[in-house]
Amino acid sequence: MIEPDLPRRQRRKEARPAELAAAALSLFIEKGFAATRLDEVAARAGVSKGTLYLYFDSKEALFRAVIEEGLVPLFEQMEAKLDTLKDDPERLLKEILLDWWTHVGATELGGISKLIISEARNFPEVAAYHNEAVIQRWMSLLGKVIQTGVEQGVFRALDVETLRQLVFFPLLMLSVWKHSIAGCAAACSAAANPISPTYFDTYFDMIFRGLLVAPPELSA
Amino acid sequence: MIEPDLPRRQRRKEARPAELAAAALSLFIEKGFAATRLDEVAARAGVSKGTLYLYFDSKEALFRAVIEEGLVPLFEQMEAKLDTLKDDPERLLKEILLDWWTHVGATELGGISKLIISEARNFPEVAAYHNEAVIQRWMSLLGKVIQTGVEQGVFRALDVETLRQLVFFPLLMLSVWKHSIAGCAAACSAAANPISPTYFDTYFDMIFRGLLVAPPELSA
Amino acid sequence: MIEPDLPRRQRRKEARPAELAAAALSLFIEKGFAATRLDEVAARAGVSKGTLYLYFDSKEALFRAVIEEGLVPLFEQMEAKLDTLKDDPERLLKEILLDWWTHVGATELGGISKLIISEARNFPEVAAYHNEAVIQRWMSLLGKVIQTGVEQGVFRALDVETLRQLVFFPLLMLSVWKHSIAGCAAACSAAANPISPTYFDTYFDMIFRGLLVAPPELSA
Amino acid sequence: MIEPDLPRRQRRKEARPAELAAAALSLFIEKGFAATRLDEVAARAGVSKGTLYLYFDSKEALFRAVIEEGLVPLFEQMEAKLDTLKDDPERLLKEILLDWWTHVGATELGGISKLIISEARNFPEVAAYHNEAVIQRWMSLLGKVIQTGVEQGVFRALDVETLRQLVFFPLLMLSVWKHSIAGCAAACSAAANPISPTYFDTYFDMIFRGLLVAPPELSA
DNA sequence: GATGAATGAGAATTCATTCAT
DNA sequence: CATGAATGAATTCTCATTCAT
Numbered sequence: 001m002i003e004p005d006l007p008r009r010q011r012r013k014e015a016r017p018a019e020l021a022a023a024a025l026s027l028f029i030e031k032g033f034a035a036t037r038l039d040e041v042a043a044r045a046g047v048s049k050g051t052l053y054l055y056f057d058s059k060e061a062l063f064r065a066v067i068e069e070g071l072v073p074l075f076e077q078m079e080a081k082l083d084t085l086k087d088d089p090e091r092l093l094k095e096i097l098l099d100w101w102t103h104v105g106a107t108e109l110g111g112i113s114k115l116i117i118s119e120a121r122n123f124p125e126v127a128a129y130h131n132e133a134v135i136q137r138w139m140s141l142l143g144k145v146i147q148t149g150v151e152q153g154v155f156r157a158l159d160v161e162t163l164r165q166l167v168f169f170p171l172l173m174l175s176v177w178k179h180s181i182a183g184c185a186a187a188c189s190a191a192a193n194p195i196s197p198t199y200f201d202t203y204f205d206m207i208f209r210g211l212l213v214a215p216p217e218l219s220a
Numbered sequence: 221m222i223e224p225d226l227p228r229r230q231r232r233k234e235a236r237p238a239e240l241a242a243a244a245l246s247l248f249i250e251k252g253f254a255a256t257r258l259d260e261v262a263a264r265a266g267v268s269k270g271t272l273y274l275y276f277d278s279k280e281a282l283f284r285a286v287i288e289e290g291l292v293p294l295f296e297q298m299e300a301k302l303d304t305l306k307d308d309p310e311r312l313l314k315e316i317l318l319d320w321w322t323h324v325g326a327t328e329l330g331g332i333s334k335l336i337i338s339e340a341r342n343f344p345e346v347a348a349y350h351n352e353a354v355i356q357r358w359m360s361l362l363g364k365v366i367q368t369g370v371e372q373g374v375f376r377a378l379d380v381e382t383l384r385q386l387v388f389f390p391l392l393m394l395s396v397w398k399h400s401i402a403g404c405a406a407a408c409s410a411a412a413n414p415i416s417p418t419y420f421d422t423y424f425d426m427i428f429r430g431l432l433v434a435p436p437e438l439s440a
Numbered sequence: 441m442i443e444p445d446l447p448r449r450q451r452r453k454e455a456r457p458a459e460l461a462a463a464a465l466s467l468f469i470e471k472g473f474a475a476t477r478l479d480e481v482a483a484r485a486g487v488s489k490g491t492l493y494l495y496f497d498s499k500e501a502l503f504r505a506v507i508e509e510g511l512v513p514l515f516e517q518m519e520a521k522l523d524t525l526k527d528d529p530e531r532l533l534k535e536i537l538l539d540w541w542t543h544v545g546a547t548e549l550g551g552i553s554k555l556i557i558s559e560a561r562n563f564p565e566v567a568a569y570h571n572e573a574v575i576q577r578w579m580s581l582l583g584k585v586i587q588t589g590v591e592q593g594v595f596r597a598l599d600v601e602t603l604r605q606l607v608f609f610p611l612l613m614l615s616v617w618k619h620s621i622a623g624c625a626a627a628c629s630a631a632a633n634p635i636s637p638t639y640f641d642t643y644f645d646m647i648f649r650g651l652l653v654a655p656p657e658l659s660a
Numbered sequence: 661m662i663e664p665d666l667p668r669r670q671r672r673k674e675a676r677p678a679e680l681a682a683a684a685l686s687l688f689i690e691k692g693f694a695a696t697r698l699d700e701v702a703a704r705a706g707v708s709k710g711t712l713y714l715y716f717d718s719k720e721a722l723f724r725a726v727i728e729e730g731l732v733p734l735f736e737q738m739e740a741k742l743d744t745l746k747d748d749p750e751r752l753l754k755e756i757l758l759d760w761w762t763h764v765g766a767t768e769l770g771g772i773s774k775l776i777i778s779e780a781r782n783f784p785e786v787a788a789y790h791n792e793a794v795i796q797r798w799m800s801l802l803g804k805v806i807q808t809g810v811e812q813g814v815f816r817a818l819d820v821e822t823l824r825q826l827v828f829f830p831l832l833m834l835s836v837w838k839h840s841i842a843g844c845a846a847a848c849s850a851a852a853n854p855i856s857p858t859y860f861d862t863y864f865d866m867i868f869r870g871l872l873v874a875p876p877e878l879s880a
Numbered sequence: 881g882a883t884g885a886a887t888g889a890g891a892a893t894t895c896a897t898t899c900a901t
Numbered sequence: 902c903a904t905g906a907a908t909g910a911a912t913t914c915t916c917a918t919t920c921a922t
Contacts, residue, residue: 474694
């Protein structure tokens with residue numbers, strides 16, 4: 001990955017935007033967009049305030065970049081998986097949902113969802129971009145998986161539009177929760193943390209009992 | 221509600237905090253806490269900026285009051301219902317969830333959830349208060365309803381902690397969505413609005429097929 | 441002028457914009473628009489920085505106001521004079537030019553010309569406003585006076601457009617000079633100051649010898 | 661002008677300051693000193709920002725150089741002419757004034773006058789240098805020409821100090837005007853452009869009628 | 881109580897200047 | 902010599918908070 005024959009300066013220059021966006025992401029998630037000062041972002045990235053402006057035109061541009069940077073590595077994997085496991089929609093759906101949780105929901109990237117929710121009203125263009133580049137894409141992916149299952153007679157023929165939301169929202173909400181309410185560890189009691197150890201077992205049990213034409217428990 | 225024998229001045233005086241909090245609530249929801257200026261709050265409430273400080277010590281105090289004011293009328297109803305319909309947990313759960321949607325999720329009060337999610341990190345004490353005064357209370361209510369159903373052998377004996385979240389999150393997320401992403405109507409395409417007309421039908425179908433020991437469709 | 445029954449606060453509020461504009465004018469003239477900091481303007485007016493923004497939306501708005509404030513009292517007098525002395529165009533022209541010198545060129549208001557010259561490129565709308573509200577008006581006034589003289593057979597029938605500039609530019613340039621080069625008293629030698637004691641005598645001698653059909657010197 | 665036996669590198673090196681100053685001049689004139697960024701100057705000269713500092717210590721030093729560079733080629737011509745046409749002061753004066761207009765007033769160099777007027781207060785030493793190196797020299801030249809005319813009995817014996825200003829200011833003002841107000845072409849109406857086609861005819865007519873002991877028109 | 885003018889600390893942004901490469 | 906990434910002081914503008922009226 002590292003090209004050792006480039007002078008250090010230049011290597012730095014190429015890495016900078018990602019470093020800055022990473023610093024900004026973590027701060028935006030911690031404190032929200034408005035409450036994050038560019039001073040802090042610069043400090044966390046180990047550069048001066050002015051340097052930010054070498055790479056981003058404004059705070060809003062930085063916001064936009066954070067979304068883009070954070071989401072580029074995110075979708076190759078997800079969509080690639082769609083072509084595998086076509087004959088086992090249950091396992092495919094489960095894997096895709098767990099993938100999302102592992103690579104997004106449970107990580108810092110999950111904070112982007114919270115960010116977008118918080119700032120959509122104030123930055124409609126950024127929200128629109130995110131909606132189109134991420135939400136629609138992801139929802140469409142989920143829809144295709146479910147649709148496949150329906151067509152194969154494995155999933156019940158309910159409204160796919162709604163199903164994909166019902167299936168996804170418990171995970172999304174969990175992630176959002178983790179990055180906001182559960183984040184004020186000191187003040188909020190432990191009870192604020194909603195993740196019980198059996199959460200995922202129960203989640204998939206419920207989801208698939210609702211989805212499957214012949215749930216294992218009953219078909220037995 | 222109105223006490224007609226008090227002189228108007230005094231009535232006004234007592235109503236003021238609620239009026240101010242109402243104005244603040246709608247603005248906080250529209251623009252977020254940080255982006256709302258006290259000028260605007262005062263203007264919307266029809267008073268001068270200085271007057272705000274007669275009733276609230278600071279912007280944060282106003283935030284706290286917004287939570288309290290907005291949620292006081294909210295929980296008498298909900299908890300009262302618990303004592304009714306004890307013998308029909310399915311109907312009770314459905315009614316309670318629809319009640320929440322009707323009186324909170326679908327109304328401006330649903331915006332408080334978004335607000336808390338956005339600002340929890342910056343105002344941990346407010347978040348803690350909300351957590352304890354609202355979230356815990358509401359989750360406990362849901363838990364009791366489900367527990368009743370389990371005890372009566374109507375609901376499956378899964379982890380109740382998780383079930384109440386799985387049941388509630390699709391509604392909560394929907395409400396949060398409505399108050400953020402779906403709110404930037406101009407920029408975000410209509411597709412951002414996730415409510416399909418059959419959402420609630422499918423929602424309850426899925427939920428109860430997952431919950432009920434003997435779902436109608438399968439018991440047949 | 442002062443209305444002694446208004447509370448001091450209110451009297452102040454009405455006077456403020458003019459006070460602020462006056463402070464800004466003198467600083468803009470001294471240092472130019474770009475080099476003047478709003479801190480200084482506020483300090484000179486004896487208020488805080490924030491107060492400026494109660495009355496003016498931006499530094500540019502302040503600039504615009506300076507032009508307007510400074511020029512309002514300026515044109516009533518000038519144009520009123522046009523109706524007098526219709527039968528003596530030479531005296532009328534001389535009085536109007538001296539009036540301009542006394543009330544504008546020689547005073548701080550003359551600095552506005554320098555300001556506009558300096559900043560026209562950077563603030564085209566302000567320059568356009570000044571052009572229309574001041575320059576055109578003043579030039580038109582001069583043109584009418586000269587035209588009257590021509591029609592009465594007192595002035596030679598040359599191009600009036602040009603004449604009014606030839607007549608005015610020596611005064612305008614003198615004023616601009618005073619407010620720029622002559623202003624750096626310490627560094628610039630006294631020779632930079634171009635006003636010789638006989639300037640106006642020679643000026644009018646030249647102007648009228650050029651203008652008059654029958655100059656006194658020769659008609660004698 | 662080009663010295664073809666120097667290696668190109670070296671030629672470049674010697675030409676650099678002049679190239680940089682030329683780039684700076686045009687930008688200073690376009691936008692004023694303060695509003696010109698060194699980035700732009702470097703870009704227009706086709707070098708990097710750092711290179712500027714190899715040749716000039718500071719932005720102010722560049723300003724000073726702009727004056728010097730721009731005016732060096734300017735005065736050989738002018739003063740050389742003084743020795744010719746000694747027996748026709750009218751024609752000499754006319755030629756010198758037209759020369760100034762052709763080589764300075766009408767060209768980019770005329771912008772230096774505007775620049776000095778704008779920045780004299782902020783850069784007194786630069787203004788002082790310009791005053792001494794340019795203004796005094798030029799005024800002295802004009803004075804000598806007029807003095808010659810007076811001594812030959814061709815020009816009237818008025819105050820020469822003032823006469824040279826009266827003669828020069830209409831041209832100077834015209835040039836300044838062209839480089840400021842007339843420059844904001846978009847916003848300012850065409851009427852802002854003060855040059856009528858007969859400007860110079862009328863100008864010389866007026867000037868010489870005022871100057872000459874026996875103007876053609878009257879001597880008839 | 882109520883007002884709204886005034887404040888000033890704080891945040892985003894710009895840009896002349898430096899210096900490692 | 903030349904570069905251009907990095908700096909940070911300086912500047913505009915915002916807004917929660919105060920307080921004289």
